[in-house]
Amino acid sequence: MTLGADLQTGVQERQPRMLQWLPLAALVALPLLLIREGARPITDPDAAWHVLLGKAVLSGVSLGTDVDPLTTRTSVPWVFHQWLPEVAAAIADERLGWWGVGWLAHLGRLFVMLALWWVCRREASRLAAVVALAIAIVGTSMSLGPRPQLIGLALLAVSIGAWRSSAQDGRPRWWLVPLTWVWACCHGTWVLGLAVGVVSVVAIGIDRWRAQSAGAGPTSAAPWREVWRSIRRLGLVPVLSGLAVLVTPVGPRLLTAQQHIAAVSDLVTEWQRPSLADTPVALTWAAAAVVILSMTFGRDRRSLSAVDLATSGMALVSLLAYQRTVAVAAVLLAPLLAARLNAWLGRARPATDGADRWLLPITAVVSALVMGVLLPRVAAQPGGVPTNLVPALSALPAGTVVLDDERLGGWLLATQPSLTPTVDSRFEAYGRAYLQQQLDLVVGAPGWRERLAATGASAVVLPTQAPLIDLLSADPSWRHVGQDVGYTLFVRR
Numbered sequence: 001m002t003l004g005a006d007l008q009t010g011v012q013e014r015q016p017r018m019l020q021w022l023p024l025a026a027l028v029a030l031p032l033l034l035i036r037e038g039a040r041p042i043t044d045p046d047a048a049w050h051v052l053l054g055k056a057v058l059s060g061v062s063l064g065t066d067v068d069p070l071t072t073r074t075s076v077p078w079v080f081h082q083w084l085p086e087v088a089a090a091i092a093d094e095r096l097g098w099w100g101v102g103w104l105a106h107l108g109r110l111f112v113m114l115a116l117w118w119v120c121r122r123e124a125s126r127l128a129a130v131v132a133l134a135i136a137i138v139g140t141s142m143s144l145g146p147r148p149q150l151i152g153l154a155l156l157a158v159s160i161g162a163w164r165s166s167a168q169d170g171r172p173r174w175w176l177v178p179l180t181w182v183w184a185c186c187h188g189t190w191v192l193g194l195a196v197g198v199v200s201v202v203a204i205g206i207d208r209w210r211a212q213s214a215g216a217g218p219t220s221a222a223p224w225r226e227v228w229r230s231i232r233r234l235g236l237v238p239v240l241s242g243l244a245v246l247v248t249p250v251g252p253r254l255l256t257a258q259q260h261i262a263a264v265s266d267l268v269t270e271w272q273r274p275s276l277a278d279t280p281v282a283l284t285w286a287a288a289a290v291v292i293l294s295m296t297f298g299r300d301r302r303s304l305s306a307v308d309l310a311t312s313g314m315a316l317v318s319l320l321a322y323q324r325t326v327a328v329a330a331v332l333l334a335p336l337l338a339a340r341l342n343a344w345l346g347r348a349r350p351a352t353d354g355a356d357r358w359l360l361p362i363t364a365v366v367s368a369l370v371m372g373v374l375l376p377r378v379a380a381q382p383g384g385v386p387t388n389l390v391p392a393l394s395a396l397p398a399g400t401v402v403l404d405d406e407r408l409g410g411w412l413l414a415t416q417p418s419l420t421p422t423v424d425s426r427f428e429a430y431g432r433a434y435l436q437q438q439l440d441l442v443v444g445a446p447g448w449r450e451r452l453a454a455t456g457a458s459a460v461v462l463p464t465q466a467p468l469i470d471l472l473s474a475d476p477s478w479r480h481v482g483q484d485v486g487y488t489l490f491v492r493r
Contacts, residue, residue: 022127027355042379043384044147050085063083074429074430076429085108106371116137116331119160120334132341153331155182159179172234176193181248184245185250201234202306203306260428278326315336394416396491403455404421410425458491460491463487
């Protein structure tokens with residue numbers, strides 16, 4: 001054998017070995033890379049009021065109430081539609097301090113990753129599954145903040161995996177019913193879980209019809225009865241899941257939780273159309289393109305299942321809808337991308353082994369422990385808020401109304417309970433008309449003096465570049481008190 005042949009043989013032997021080790025290295029790296037996402041002060045403006053709502057529940061506020069427990073300035077009946085993770089966040093804050101909220105959010109991100117790995121690995125070899133997992137994590141990154149939606153994304157991945165399993169073996173996953181009950185206590189994405197279930201049942205029926213037509217034929221009555229019996233049993237899962245939603249502690253009022261969002265969606269960044277300038281959006285579109293092209297031109301295009309087509313359709317709708325639903329599209333596409341990449345690699349899906357089952361969970365535990373050490377040092381206090389203005393704010397008389405930026409509302413409610421901020425980031429709770437008045441006031445639109453007087457505010461804390469700040473600077477009846485991290489405080493003389 002020549003030296004060249006020896007070298008070629010060595011390369012051929014090393015390449016499969018490398019392809020075996022690379023996915024394992026990625027499984028170790030991904031949970032550790034999530035530390036970079038979470039090892040920083042919490043700047044999400046929603047985190048504070050989520051904790052406050054959880055504390056309200058712990059203090060005995062009824063989950064069936066329609067009265068906002070945080071402020072009297074909201075006009076829309078309040079619905080506790082995320083109470084379970086809010087209670088968990090409140091307990092974390094009470095037991096560990098503010099950094100405990102960040103640690104709980106990190107556990108949520110790890111839960112999303114583990115759920116995505118489970119659904120991807122069921123579809124593909126380890127290499128293809130890891131690539132699909134990494135792309136899905138980036139695709140969901142705009143929605144990995146410290147909010148209850150982390151639970152929603154993880155349970156969506158679990159639901160997708162369960163229905164894909166039902167498509168293969170025809171067995172209903174009855175445990176989806178209690179899972180939906182828990183899901184409905186955590187986040188409004190339970191609606192997507194029901195949608196996935198209904199669409200999957202219809203798609204499975206279509207696939208069975210196609211198989212029946214190609215096999216025994218539509219004139220064979222007995223097989224058709226068996227198909228109908230199977231589909232009917234599968235259909236009971238979303239039906240019972242929908243009924244389970246009605247018997248949460250919130251009751252049927254849970255169905256009204258999302259109805260006021262449309263009225264204010266154009267004022268909220270995450271409800272805007274997604275932009276390809278954002279890396280998660282661009283990468284998710286690339287994943288969608290790979291899936292669609294392989295479905296259109298791939299070797300297995302004639303054997304495509306209706307379940308895959310329906311899932312890709314839901315993903316495209318989510319990807320086109322809003323910034324907030326890009327993460328939903330990434331989760332929907334993850335198993336499809338894993339399967340398509342696996343087909344391109346020309347590999348059979350080997351059975352999972354110990355590395356698949358334990359490596360990622362073990363690394364996730366290590367990641368959680370590392371965050372437990374880092375967060376008390378870097379996230380003991382919220383970030384992006386004017387903490388240097390706290391002494392001046394604390395000196396204001398009890399009951400003072402503060403015209404504030406919505407990003408500070410939750411922080412003010414948490415740290416200055418004797419004050420009354422005019423708004424927080426729960427836009428849907430305030431209503432369109434109220435928010436428009438607030439916006440017109442902040443930009444200094446004509447009539448700003450009358451609007452400001454109508455709020456009853458005797459203090460103003462807004463971004464320094466807000467036009468109203470310039471107007472107050474020139475008004476002798478207002479006094480500049482201080483400035484911090486881009487916010488300025490004025491009080492009435």
